[in-house]
Amino acid sequence: MNKKVIIIGGEGNGGVIAACIEDNRKRFGDLEWEVAGFVNDYETQVCGYPVLGGTDDVQELLKNPDYHFMWGIHMIGRNILTEKTFRKVNIPRERFATIVHKTAFVADSAVLEPGVFVMSNCYVGAQARLGQCSLMMANSLVGHNTTVGPLCHFSVGSITSSYITIGLCSDVTLGAKVIEKVKIGDFAVAGAGSLVTHNIPDYEIHVGTPAKFMKRVRED
Template identity: 30%
Template sequence: MNLYLLGAANPEAVRMIRAVQRANPIVEFAFLDNDPAKHGTLFHGVPVIGGVERVADLKGPDTRFVNLITRDTRTRYETTRQIIEAGGTLCNFLHPGIDLTMTRMGVGNYLQEGVILQAEVSLGDNSSISYGSLVGHEGRIGHSVFMAPGVAIAGCVEVGDGAFIGTNATILPRLRIGRWATVGAGAVVTRDVPDYAVVVGNPARIIKAQAVPYADGRVFN
């Protein structure tokens, strides 16, 4: 199987590649990146073979793609759509140490080392969860969501499509984080966050509303 990762930026991805290959040596990896200066180079020993324009040439029955871009959820959504519209098939890129027992997930997800998904967590498509983050039991995480390092989400929380949750944010039980909302780094969320809101602080408070980018974060029509 050939797995192409979009976004040659974070060396942690290369460490994950090595962990996956130790567990499953038949998987071959290369990077795609939309920066032409990186094409034809090695990113920590892994080749960068082009940008999303290569997807149409590379697609095939044994080829899969994962988007590693986490700059913001809008960009992640748009670049993953480019992969799909070019005919690419998504799969998940998960650290092999993550326990997925009694969890459910879609495709196109990127989960780093140390992520904990407790029992009955569900995760949509095209989401990224950074190292050391926890999703408590029965949590529901939507499509095209990003969680930065050290996020702590208590049980029975719903996170809407396109939400961005900053480093070390804490979300208390049974709350809802709205679609395309942003939770600032270190925020402690004690009440529901509306769609498109930006919240910061302890307790978290709304400081502004964002423009509505999309109705949802689905990357499949």
């Protein structure tokens, strides 16, 4: 069908989203989405794709009804700024694409809000809900009945168990594991390799096994 998507971000998360779309097209014959280009404030091209403008140009790009968007900006430990940038570009919910790699498993009863990205070999369990523009990187798992707020990020190999609640713009980072029924607040981080057995309050970074308070996220 070839619907056009513009990725907002750089070669980190944005490049992964583009690679996923290309792989779905080339290896799996899924032609629903094609990458039109990137929005980026610093580069003129990203991963070989043209940069169509900066974040100040998004309102102009929205005038073209053919364009949909994916949000790829996510600064671990600095997500107050991520969320502020997201609000600034002000893209209507219905203009986001939802991209799922063909090797991912998403339960029928799971809900993926607009802008969600699910990379290869991910698992999203029954009755799970992923909030708007949340990103699941390769081999990350979100268990059944877990509710994730908008703009969250699951790094490669993270395991988020069942009946967990995660707030706005938070992180479960590389290989971190979160046991069932834990609550992770807004702008919070489960550090790389951590085992989260207790709630993580808003704005806090916890690391280690079991995870303990490390510091607060940056506010700038």
